[in-house]
Amino acid sequence: MSRSTDLRSADVEEPWDLLVVGGGTAGIVAAKTAARLGARAVLIEEHRTGGDCLWTGCVPSKSLLAAADVAAAARDGGRFGIDVGEVRVDLARVMDHVQAAIRHIEPHDSPASIEEVGASVLAGRVRLTGPTSAEVRHPDGTSTPLRFRHAVLATGAAPAIPPIPGIEDVAVLTSDTVWDLRADPGRLVVLGGGAIGCELGQGFARLGVDVAVVEGADRLLPVEDPAAAEAVTRALAADGVDVRTGATVERVRPGHSSGDGPGSGVLLLEGGTEVPFDRLLVAVGRRPRTDDLGLDAAGVEVDDRGYVRVDERLSTTNPRIRAAGDLTGHAQLTHVAGSHGSLAASNAVLGLRRTVDPVVPRVTYTQPEVAAVGVGTAGERDDIRVVRLPHDDVDRAVAEGRPDGFTALALDGTGRLVGATVVAPRAGEMLAELTAAVRRGDRPRDLGRVIHPYPAWSDGPWNAALLEVRAELGKPLPQRATRALVRTRRWWSDRRA
Template sequence: MQKPKQFDRNLIVIGAGAAGLVSAYIAAAVKAKVTLIEAGEMGGDCLNTGCVPSKALIKCARVAQLARESGQFGVRLPEPEIDFPAVMAHVRQSIETIEPHDSVERYTGLGVEVLKGYARLQDPWTVRVSLDDGSEQTLTGRAIVLATGASPIVPPLPGLDQVGYVTSETLWERFAELERAPERLLVLGGGAIGCELAQAFARLGSEVTLVEKAPRLLPAEDEEVSVAVAEALAMDGVTVLTGTEAERFEPVQQGGGQAFVSSAGDERSLAFDQLLLALGRRPRVEGFGLEELGLVEDGRLKTDGYLRSVQPHILAAGDLVGPYQFTHMASHQAWYAAVNGLFGDLKKFRVDYSVVPRAVFVDPEVASVGLTESQAQEQGIAYEVTRYDLEGLDRAIVEGSRRGFVRVLTAKGKDRILGAAIVGENAAELIAEFVMAMKHGLGLNKLLGTIHIYPTMMEANRSAAGDWKRAHAPEAALKLLAHFHRWRRG
């Protein structure tokens, strides 16, 4: 496999999800000749089957719940009538409205050549594209960025193929045909996707059971956060079964099926009309010629801290490489992949994973950044926890949004922020202040000294900083001040 003396493109990008789109955009912005190849829909999973449709559905469910809770504000409404086809139409309309942002036309206008077709690496520098019109095109690239994403995990459980399951990718098309939300929905998986969709469908009228193998929901978060989410789901009628594992499935004549699950050695059956698998996502590495080039090991693409594969000019970004499967992380990595691909032989940049925010869009929302308490313990880091409850926040009181808290980990005896977690209204927005503070080395004292508008939910962050300050008041100095003021009074 001899390196070509000339190349057709400076950069070839395979996959037009968040990572691929941003990589191609950056390359075009610095006047490189770049080709973006996509076999499916532009925008990838986030636009078509992930972030956008799920948040549109969550909004519909939130409106229904607000109608149910309107009585606390003196506005009494009847139980909302759920027009499920209209809900799914809102989901589709949301996608269609955002589609132009990720379209072929927009990226062509930005200077990116976009090819619709299936790409496969013929050798480390050559990509063969089977175009949608039936023709083929072969391109050589000085650098290649792989942004092929990930796909839902489907476990090899007995009977699963016989009960018509859906995943976070396939449910939108399947459920668009329904006249009403599934009467009995079984969700396997208590991560972000499982929790979000379980609560949303419960609010839209489904009888929802969520099964999670781990001892608690959202096992990557602190236990207090997991407990808060479990309580929120239970309040909306979701039956949460943690420490429970699905063993096998059987179809029933009326449609749907039975799931046989076990917990602590005891087996029980759960009837369902629809089964949703939310068990995580695995990198999409097959069919692109990666195995033949030795780029894949144990089902994963091997990359270094610069996102380079074992062939340094072949880089990767997004869900394909992880370690975080977030759209904002895909966009973050895309800058490094594009810049290292185009300029890495002159100067390369190691990906910065130091401050990575995450969110779960349940109600109340959950958002986190930095270390959890368990991670600090595992790493032997001395820390303190400051917790501020939203029930005492003026804006939360008037909004009827008193459920939740702000929880901050700081270095022992110092105001340096190690991590933060927020459970509450608009937590995914509120966490941004802690993200900014951690990124730029600002401690709680700086946050406390920043003016926050009254009354806002953002004041919760400042209140947490204030609680930390009170807990670290200099007692000796305060005693001297008390003597000083007594002396001044005469």
């Protein structure tokens, strides 16, 4: 942090237009937005700016997955007639690559980048002391009172540790601490088969680690299309992951005969099954960082899970205070946090009444990727119809030898696109077009009339839309109309001849 306690008296006496608590994505965007709008804004961060996305989430995980993809591609070269021999992975060098990516991106989230646009950055921990007042406790032990006209809470969330008996006696890994690994951890058991668990489980397996993924639900990625979950399960199994779904953990027993380190132990599953591990990576969800913020003193309510209650404009139960990002109970995604930060800050300093965008894309960055937006595509409902295209009909997928995927479009009763799922190696890159289409309320014909490059992965959504267009044209009424038009044109042409 570039500043800590060097506050001028005016900074203490004059209320800040916007106090931003937390220096992750939501907080950085909020502070920069307010400053660019001409407001006096101060961002206060206890640890380091950049948040989970930079230090423990998006950047390191995708850097790890990039290395894992290279290892997997090398092993898989034989099916293309390319043999590379044994693939050796040096996990320490992989982690060097991860840290290099973090260092490269870090300046964009640094205090200097925030101050460059006119906001102030202070190191410390904030505790609200009233509806428009706070106290900053600095690293040197001193504290400073502050007043504000408006505030944005953006303290994010942290990995949750489930209350399983015995787990407190094991030095578990989380998405925060797994980046400290420098060597093969031995048998790595990932507890949780959501997006984080699947990404890290597959990534480490592709890097040669012995991995098991244990999920209590009856399938991986429980919130996604079941067909997408099946595709990811097949992919993880092909990469050597021991996938165990419908597995309820009753207890954790520390230590094991073949591993007595502080991170080793055994998962005791319902029914008596034992799953030994040398390290346990917990990825069962995240909890909001709302403890010790003085929310009661400020009149800010939280729900029974600890998330700050917000309305559609991100206002809390204190009209002077807004919340943005992971602590709100909205989707815990970096792009959501960024959107929230901009919205909360502009609403606060300009008095706008903008509302959160309900159309939120999400991607699980396994291979294949699972990208989804809007209404689910699990199956037909009274008000929803699903158009599904297997990717063995997509030429780019066939050319790359990756046809095990699909595109599914959810259409409402009027034929408008209200949701989509894509399973493919580049699914995340295809989702922006579909997100825009859902947001506009496009129909398949709108997507179908856009010229797409060939051959590309985007042929999946395009051809799925064309399937629906052809089906509509094949119905009796359109067929009668088009045939009548053809006959009329034929008659008119013959008459003029």
